Amino acid sequence: MSFRRLVPACLAAALLLSACSSDGEPEPVETAAAEPDASEAEPEPDAEPVDETLAPLTGLPTSEDLTDRPALVVKIENSPAARPQAGLDAADLVFEELVEGGVTRFITVFHSHVPETAGPVRSARPIDVQVASGLAERAGFAYSGARDQVQGLLAGSPLVLVTEGEGGFYRDSGRKAPHNLYVRTPETLATVAERGATPPAEAAAFRFDTDLPSCPGAMPDCDSAGAAIEVAMSGSFRTGFTYDTAEGVYRRLQNGEPFTVTGDGRVAAANVVVIGARHYQSGCCDTAGNPYDETDVTGEGRAIVLRDGAWFEATWEKADDTAPLRLLDEDGGDLALKPGPTWLLLPDASRLPAAPAAG
Secondary structure: OOHHHHHHHHHHHHHHHHHOOOOOOOOOOOOOOOOOOHHHOOOOOOOOOOOOEEOOOOOOEEOOOOOOOOOEEEEEEOOHHHOOEEOHHHOOEEEEEEOHHHOEEEEEEEOOOOOOEEEOEOOOOHHHHHHHHOOEOOOEEEOOOOOHHHHHHHHOOOOEEEOOOOOOEEEOOOOOOOOOEEEEHHHHHHHHHHOOOOOEOHHHOOOEOOOOOOOOOOOOOHHHOOOEEEEEOOOOOEEEEEEEOOOOEEEEEEOOEEOEEOOOOEOOEOEEEEEOEEEEEEOOOOOOOOOEEEEEOOEEEEEEEEEOOEEEEEEEEEOOOOOOOEEEOOOOOEOOEOOOOEEEEOOEHHHOOOOOOOO
């Protein structure tokens, strides 16, 4: 007989005996409490829900409160002596521009993630004002100095400026100057915040969607064409990206070799955007005695967007320095990027690769 059936039977017998007692009053009967059935145990309370929002410059969910965090732009060099750089793998956006000598530099935008350090930090160019001014009402900008012409542009811009001698700048004794200037990024971010830097503007956010856009009619095989790209930024600097199918990200190559950063990882871009910019020469003179190579991204032109291994032909437009950069599909709507970090290359329009032939 089971325990559940035994208890009622014993209770009945006890009541019968009490009815026959000498004083006619039932004797109290003590019974053992039944052990609770494990299957009827109280359920564990649900975990408290995490309040997540989307980071404006990546479209990724985040539990951090980014409401008041400014956009911080750090100018990072890319000469061979500067590698491996710090912080590039934590950036929301990275713009790659051409400077003198055929080398490139990075306009690096931090917002949703703040690395411990970033650098090496180098000098500013006019393109930095164009890019950073379109990101926020007053973006923070960390740089190592600039020639007089560019200093004038910076002074007249809405940017909150911070340079060596303040706001977290330091020299790394393990590197040779001028490739050893870095920022302690949280300290730099705090400095520009105190000086009135603002979060990214709503208009500066790209459109993000996890679903792949439809291939346009002019390129019906776009979803199998974007596994790799190489852009000749100059005669000596080639920037490439290959799609890592297992991880769903693009890995950067420098002149055909894997591009590494300090720490454990490589660059992992959800999107690669190639902007056909206008290159020109201005001012005098660089270390070789030549006018400076400059980049202009106001106006409009052809763009290439790679995401999820797919290739999309697009149009870019930016009305003026403070206007946001937009990426448009063939119908004139905002082309959806994959949520995640985006790398944007700014070669001269004549150097854009041709679209793959339809298969």
